Amino acid sequence: MHVRTRLSRWQVRLFLWVLLVVPGSWAALVPPVLAEPPSEPVTGYFRSPQFIRADSNSDGAVDISDAVFSLEKLFSGGGNVACLDAADANGDERLDISDPIYTLSFLFLGAQAPPAPGLECGVDPAPGELGCRWYPFCPDDFPLIVHVLSRITFGPTEELYSRVQTKADLLEYLDEQLDQVPEGYDPAVHEPAVWERIQALAAPAPPGQPGQARDLALARLKSGLVVYATSSRWQLYHVLAQFWNNHFHTQINALVQGFFNEAPRGGPALPTTEQIFQAADTSPADGSLVEAEWTAFRSIHPGAAPWQDFGRETRNDGAVSLQEFLDHRFCAYWKYGRPQDAAAVAAQMEEREYNLYRRLALGRFGDMVEACAKSVAMLIYLNGFENTVRSPNENFAREILELHTLGVDSVYTQRDIEELAKVLTGWTAEWVARAGYAAGDINFHGKPDSQAYPLNLREPPPFRFPTQQFWEDDLYAWGFVVRPQAHDWARKDLFLQRYGGTDSLGNPVPAAEEVSIPENLASRTVASAIAELDRVLDRILSFRDTAKFISTKLIQLFVTDDLSLLEKSQPIPPDLLAGFRAADLDGDGAIERSEWEAPIPLVLPNGRPPQVFERLDSDGDGKVTTREYQEPDLLQACIDAWARTGGSVREVVRTILRSDELLSLKFYRAKVKTPFEVVTSAIRALGGAPTNQHLALTANDLVLAGMELFNFSDPTGESELGFDWMHTIGLLERLKYLNRAANPVSQQESRLVWSPGAFQERWGLDTPQRLIELFALLLHGGDILEEHGRLALDAYQSAAGNKALAAVAYLLSLPQFQKQ
Amino acid sequence: MKPFDRRKFLHWSAASLTALGLCGMPPFLRRALAGPLTSGKKLLFIFLRGGIDAVQAVIPYGDTGIPGQGKKTYLQARPTLGVDPAAAHDLNGFVSLHPAMQDAAEADGPRLADIFHGTLDGRGKHLAVLHRIGYESQNRSHFSSQQFWENGVPGAATLEAGVFNRYLTEYLEQGNPLPGATVNGNQMVIMKGPTQLPVLRSINDYALPANVPLGTPPSPPNVLGTGLRGAYGQTTYNPAIPYNPLTYSTGVALLDSLRFFEENVRSVPYAPEPEAVPYYAAIADRGFAGFLQDAARLLKQVPQLQITGVNQNGYDTHGGEDGAFPRLVGDLALALTALYLDLKPIWDDTVVVTMSEFGRTSEENGNRGTDHGESTVMFVLGGPVAGGVYNADPSRWSSGDLFSTANGRYVAHRTDFRSVYADLIRKHLGDPAGRIDAVIPGTTALEAQNANGYFSSLGFLG
Structure with missing residues (x-):
């Protein structure tokens, strides 16, 4: 608190009287003009300085000297008012006698306190003529704001920087982003402008029409991500949506190539093709298809290929025989027959999956794992659809454990993978009738006992070709189905101690954690098959390692790639201490290697895993102390929040966002942006508007920079760690993009579409120095090397074309822009 | 002290490095002692991502199984995927090459088997097939096992420094503008590490737009430097901020190599050997073909370049392997043949090697596919290579070995991949200063111990 009221009322009167009659006494009260602070806080343009109202003499306190200072300023012109807003004690945007009177009345007569920001540091809520050149006694919150906004959004904007002026604003913004996202977020309802832009994205060409539709379907999907990331108000929400979609990653091209283009799987089946031939070969039905017949057929079924596509088949006799029709690679251009149609199918599947993870992004983690297990795209991508009692497939079971929940080699063993694969047998994706699914069931999970529509009868006569450009008609969709006859009803045992699994701290799995699903001799229903996974998932989600693995990834997303840099100042929690003591056989407070590797009969006959010891022994001195054994404070806090809330993502994220580790400059610029973040932060900072064409090109730029998004090949999803992104080719492609964005050759x-003109007009950028100052502020939070500023000026002056564009492109190309 | 990786990030502890013999002198001092390497020996690697089905590529028909113990033969284990022996190409009376590797040839042009048998030209037998390569406690996660094959330290999942980068760092010649490069469009761990080695997608694309000032480094009299090279060459940044040194040094490496490519590579007229052109053109995976051609060009055109490499993706054949596998190994055979023809001018100094993170289950899985397994196969091609089949004849492969791992599902390994690497380094690239333990941690100790003969040199380089 900055108010001093030491003087009694009579003393004040005496004091004022002295001042009035003894002119020379003023000087003694006016503080010396304050030296400029060593590093001047960043103000100007869209940054407002913080100040304390009524602190006219800028000494950090509101007291009688302020009133005196103001009076002197008014009547004798002495003193130096650095912050006029501060001197405007009553906030009326005028400096006059009413200000010192206001101050004195407040100090000594108990009158109203000065208006906002009042006696605490803050910005002028309604900046007017006066302004504030500098005010040294309030903190400069801008670096913190730059830091946090660059982590929880897809890049700060001028608008956001204008709105978030102080740390208090920042905390308010964090809370808003965490707690005020509309329930059941639907862009069409909650952000119509964003939705309109999404709707305007280029759609794939309708079936039967030539074009690069295959790439277009994917480009459209990726463009949508850029649109949401750059224009949604709910930045944190979309950051998390993308995080989860990447965590539970599925690859679009794997769906296309491994499924929709494979006849016996999801692709067209021959009987159907034959039926098409027969349906078209009607006048006469002679086993020979001629152009007139095909044209008539296409007039009813526009999805079919144009006649000239049967080039080779018609070369000899002008007609197509049934065999030629069947041999033709994309025969009838039946649904999914062409690669681009299959891509459109897969793209829509990916989009729905993404929307589902987005919907669950701040909810319970367990709901997401369940959604993932039932997701059609995932069932196809990791071979779940063909995991049956006769031919079990381990692929998905392995990744649930390794990538989605526990983390590699934590708790589970190869035996658990095999057992979990059995639990998941019979889970598959089928072509189902849409009728009966709830409106909100966007990924068709809710009716696992739906009758599967046989692939080769997808379109019973009369044929119902798709009338729109997309694969789905209003009757059928791909949905999650369980086939009880393909499920393995035998006994399954998971997490048995004798399997030899250990958690990430080397502890054997407790006997109490074993899950046994007895052989099912009674009700072999869809519900009982699903109940098996529910039981296993409940257990998986209760393991501390699931909380640890997911929290670690979230900390890496928001705070630091390297968790070893986090503080460990709290005492080791009891559950960890118990594990530690169990391994510390001689009880000397350190686990030696020999203790670690001592056999535990019947459980770990070879002792605890040596690689865990290596990991824990971070100083490499051959023993593990409790300090090495325990988790960093932030990670432990996340694990605690997880346990307290049953795996609430919102609460784990809140723990991270509210932590000192994030809300300080400790990890300022400590992360490398992904290529996607480079793109979105550039678009947002420049206020750029990419056209559809621009977005398609940008999607390709991202691929060149190493970021495939929906088409990344591995189920790990794309890395969040900086060293995976920072290499020469990645940097080259980033620099190409940034220069094309800001200052294209042609x-x-x-x-994107952008113009520095609006900035120049808004901020009066009449010199190159001012231009560079503004964009350094906008792009780098004003924090660039002095040398970089001079080089940017040089880039301005030596540019052959538009100098302003060249300078901005140069500033975007600086190393700092690769960091967040 | 972490000599081969300066980043603090890695959790592979300093002490274990000491144990592995990696501590001691700082690299620059060791380099000074070792002296630059001027052997002119070159290596091109192809990483087969996804885990190649080794027994489908090089088929052990000679394994007659053990009916009494339920150990099937190849054909019994592969009812739908199995290749008819008549269609495959016999290599040594025990294993045969998958037909797609043999058929992938221009009409009457050379085939991979011609190269194997040395019947093509006067160059002799220079294709070695190394079967049963792996490591103890094989990890069946792609991500972990690739990491180990690349960083050379099985178990060190977070160690991001690769074997080839460490080799080039140990023998870095001052002022060598391009000791190594990855032509792949994306970074590979095996080439990652203390020495910044360029990663490029194509030689032609390795450039910035025309209006971007490439610039010059800061040096007197122009202390700031100019353009982007000036920006990334500044040294007043805060090196304590994570990734600052990496970001700036990557920029310097990029901008210097951009200039090198502009002045020393693109400006020099080049064409591949005409006989190789149709083979490159026949490779179905066009990205792979492009990477390969440019990698060969760099090897031929840049005398200082020692190591380059590419990826071939898609070997994770859990289902539909009958469709995918012939395409993949067909492309691989075309690639090896193209390189045989294209690298002729530098043949005596060059070795091409393939690697993959693991093999696959010996029994097919019911989805016309195979799941993650254990030992894998490597192809090694080049002037210094003693051609032939290694680890796949009755002396090294008993009947029933198709199912020779403890769980009876995979082919157990006979040779550790690090032993193959050690041969490539010592017998081919050269290790005059005896730095093998710094490149592949623990090699000499492992060789001395030579558990189960895993570290006996196969002798494919003589």
């Missing part, structure tokens, strides 16, 4: 090269 129209064709451009990546």
Whole structure:
């Protein structure tokens, strides 16, 4: 608190009287003009300085000297008012006698306190003429704001920087982003402008029409991500949606190539093709298809290929025989027959999956794992659809444990993978009738006992070709189905101690954690098959390692790639201490290697895993102390929040966002942006508007920079760790994008529509220095090397074309822009 | 002290490095002692991502199984995927090459088997097939096992420094503008590490737009430097901030190599050997073909370049392997043949090697596919290579070995991949200063111990 009221009322009167009659006494009260602070807080343009109202003499306190200072300023012109807003004690945007009177009345007569920001540091809520050149006694919150906004959004904007002026604003913004996302977020309802932009994205060409539709379907999907990331108000929500979609990653091209283009799987089946031939070969039905017949057929079924596509088949006799029709690679251009149709199917599947993870992004983690297990795209991508009692497939079971929940080699063993694969037998994706699914069931999970529509009868006569550009008609969709006859009803045992699994701290799995599912001799229903997974998932989600693995990834997303840099200042929690003591056989407070590797009869005959010891022994001195054994404070806090809330993502994220580790400059610029973040932060900072064409080119730029998004090949999803992104080719492609965005060589090269003119007008950028100052502020939070500022000026002056664009492109190309 | 990786990030502890013999002198001092390497020996590697089905590529028909113990033969274990022996190409009376590797040839042009048998030209037998390569306690996660094959330290999942980077760092010649490069469009761990080695997608694309000032480094009299090279060459940044040194040094490596490519590579007229052109053109995976051609070009055109490499993706054949596998190994055979023809001018100094993180289950899985397994196969091709089949004849492969791992599902390994690497380094690239333990941690100790003969040199380099 900055108010001093030491003087009694009579003393004040005496004091004021002295001042009035003894002119020379003023000087003694006016503080010396304060030296400029060593590093001047960043103000100007969209940054407002913080100040304390009524602190006219800028000494950090509101007291009688302020009133005196103001009076002197008014009547004798002495003193130096650094912050006029502060001197405007009554906040009326005028400096006059009413200000010192206001101050004195407040101090000594108990009158109203000065208006906002009042006696605490803050910004002028309604900045007017006066302004504030500098005010040294309030903290400069801008670096913190730059830091946090660059982590929880897809890049700060001028608008956001204008709104979030102080740490208090920042905390308010965090809470808003965490707690105020509309329930059941639907962009069409909650952000119509964003939705309109999404709707305007280029759609794939309708079936039967030539074009690069295959790439277009994917480009459209990726463009949508850029649109949400750059224009949604709910930035944190979309950051998390993308995080989860990547965590439970499925690859679009794997769906296309491994499924929809494979006849016996999801692709067209021959009987159907034959039926098409027969349906078209009607006048006469002679086993020979001629152009007139095909044209008539296409007039009813526009999804079919144009006649000229049967080039080779018609070369000899002008007609197509049944065999030629069947041999033709994309025969009838039946649904999914062409690669681009299959891609459109897969793209829509990916989009629905993404929307589902987005919907669950701040909810319970367990709901997401369940959604993942039932997701059609996942069932196809990791071979779940063909995991049956006769031919079990371990692929998905392995990744649930390794990538989605526990983390590699934690708790589970190869035996658990095999047992979990059995639990998941019979889970598959089928072509189902849409009728009966709830409106909100966007990924068709809710009726696992739906009758599967046989692939080769997808379109019973009369044929119902798709009338729109997408694969789905209003009757059928791909949905999650369980086939009881393909499920393995035998006994399954998971997490048995004798399997030899250990958690990430080397502890054997407790006997109490074993899950046994007895052989099912009674009700072999869809519900009982699903109940088996529920039981296993409940256990998986209760393991501390699931909380640890997911929290670690979230900390890496928001705070630091390297958790070893986090503080460990709390005492080791009891559950960890118990594990530690169990391994510390001689009780000397340190686990030696020999203790670690001592056999535990019947459980770990070879002792605890040596690689865990290596990991824990971070100083490499051959023993593990409790300090090495325990988790960093932030990770432990996340694990605690997880346990307290049953795996609530919102509460784990809140723990991270509210932590000192994030809300300090300890990890300022300590992360490398992904290529996607480079793109979105550039678009947002420049206020750029990419066209559809720009977005498609940008999607390709991202691939070149190493980021495939929906088409990444591995189920790990794409890395969040900086060293996976920072290499020469990645940097080259980032720099190409940034220069094309800010200062393209030609129209064709451009990546967005933007103009520095609006900035120049808004902020009066009449010199190159001011231009560079503004964009350094916007792009780098004003924090660039002095040398970089001079080089940027040089880039301005030596540019052959538009100098302003060249300078901005140069600032975007600085190393700092690769960091967040 | 972490000599081969300066980043603090890695959790592979300093003490274990000491134990592995990696501590001691700082690299620059060791380099100074070792002296630059001027052997002119070159290596091109192809990483087969996803885990190649080794017994489908090089088929052990000679394994007659053990009916009494339920150990099937290849054909019994592969009712739908199995290849008819008549269609495959016999290599040594015990194993045969998958037909797609043999058929993948231009009409009457050379085939991989011609190269194997040395019947093509006067160059002799220079294709070695190394079967049963792996490591103890094989990890069946792609991500972990690739990491180990690349960083050379099984078990060190977070160690991001690769074997080839460490080799080039140990023998870095001052001022060598391009000791190594990855032509792949994305970073590979095996080439990652203390020495910044360029990663490029194609030689032609390795450039910035025309209006971007490449610039010059800061040096007197122009202390700031100019353009982007000036920006990334500044040294007043805070090196304590994570990734600052990496970001700046990557920029310097990029901008210097961009200039090198502009002035020393693109500007020099080049064409592949004409006989190789149709083979490159026939490779179905066009990205792979492009990477390969440019990698060969760099090897031929840049005398200082020692190691380069590419990926071939897609070997994770859990289902539909009958469709995918012939395409993959067909492309691989075309690639090896193309390199045989294209690298002719530097043949005596060059070795091409393939690696993959693991093999697959010996029994097919019911989805016309195979799951993650254990030992894998490597192809090694080049002038210094003693051609032939290794680890796959009756002396090294008993009947029933198709199911020779403890769980009876995979082919157990006979040779550790690090032993193959050690041969490549010592017998081919050269290790005059005896730095093998710094490149592949623990090699000499492992060789001395030579558990189960895993570290007996196969002798494919003589």
